[in-house]
Amino acid sequence: MITMGILKKWVTDTLSANATYSALCVATVGSALNYYRGTPMNKVVEALPFFTAFTDESNQDFNSGMEYPKNWSVPCALAITSVDTNAMPIASVTDGSTVVYELTDDAELLAAEAIEILRKQASSCGINGENVILLSARVIVSQIGEADDIQANIFLTFGLENHI
16 A cells, blocks of 8 residues: 555655765765655754655545556655855856856756656565556756755656556
């Protein structure tokens, strides 16, 4: 049986146990990520950098769709430390009109690698004894206004394959 709680636990446990991912985090942002699961963000004492999996309140159990009898949406967030925007390193620009902040690239890199690890692990091992696969993933990266972090908001959709 799959529930949102099992999926959130699987996501955070899978990433926190992956030595390659931990090494990438250390190489990219200088430390391993802190992991949270299901905690409302206003209750989290942010220890940057961090990764958390939320409960999708509109998707407590499952939604049916496509050829999968069940699918679940698991929203996650990955945050890394930012620096003052005036001092932030700027990548070279080819068209002269776009400013690129390299630290948002770091957040995007870590989010993309997390998704690949989850995709491979779900495909090869399943989740909680079920044949669950990662159907889709979206990432939105932004620097948060006056906060001191850059966040990659990650939206994962898992599906339980139909064996009928």
